[in-house]
Amino acid sequence: MDLRLHTSSLPHDDPDAALAFYRDVLGFEVRQDVGRGRTRWITLCPAGRPDTALLLAPAAAGAQVTDAERGRVLEMMAKGTWGVIVLATGDLDAAFARVQTAGAEVVQEPAPRAGGVRECAVRDPAGNLVRIREVPGGTGRRGP
Numbered sequence: 001m002d003l004r005l006h007t008s009s010l011p012h013d014d015p016d017a018a019l020a021f022y023r024d025v026l027g028f029e030v031r032q033d034v035g036r037g038r039t040r041w042i043t044l045c046p047a048g049r050p051d052t053a054l055l056l057a058p059a060a061a062g063a064q065v066t067d068a069e070r071g072r073v074l075e076m077m078a079k080g081t082w083g084v085i086v087l088a089t090g091d092l093d094a095a096f097a098r099v100q101t102a103g104a105e106v107v108q109e110p111a112p113r114a115g116g117v118r119e120c121a122v123r124d125p126a127g128n129l130v131r132i133r134e135v136p137g138g139t140g141r142r143g144p
Helices: 015-025 067-079 092-101
Strands: 007-012 029-036 039-045 053-058 084-089 105-112 118-123 129-134
Touching: 007 015, 015 029, 015 039, 015 053, 084 092, 092 105, 092 118, 092 129
Parallel strands: 007 053, 084 129
Antiparallel strands: 029 039, 039 053, 105 118, 118 129
């Protein structure tokens, strides 16, 4: 079986703030921006990696979600316990400096973790946990 990650999803509560963080701070490229106002689905890809996408979706959108469920999701987002993504880089210190300079909430400064891996953690504008891990060889991008 040949499987690979195609799209992962994180919730947002402010599409413009989410877009500014992932596009302008992390350097993701916008592939699609559908909807309007606060109800937008934004698909982004790491620069030069069109085969892997991140979908920023409105939090708890949909008719099947009850008001009580929507409230719990928004509460968990505010606490930073709902969405998580782990990114890879060859230069953790530079990546951390960039997100810190942009004003992201720092959860963990670059530090060694189990297995000799170094990583940091910040929160995106919606409260999602964004871990950035230093990986030898960087993002694994092939070619130019």
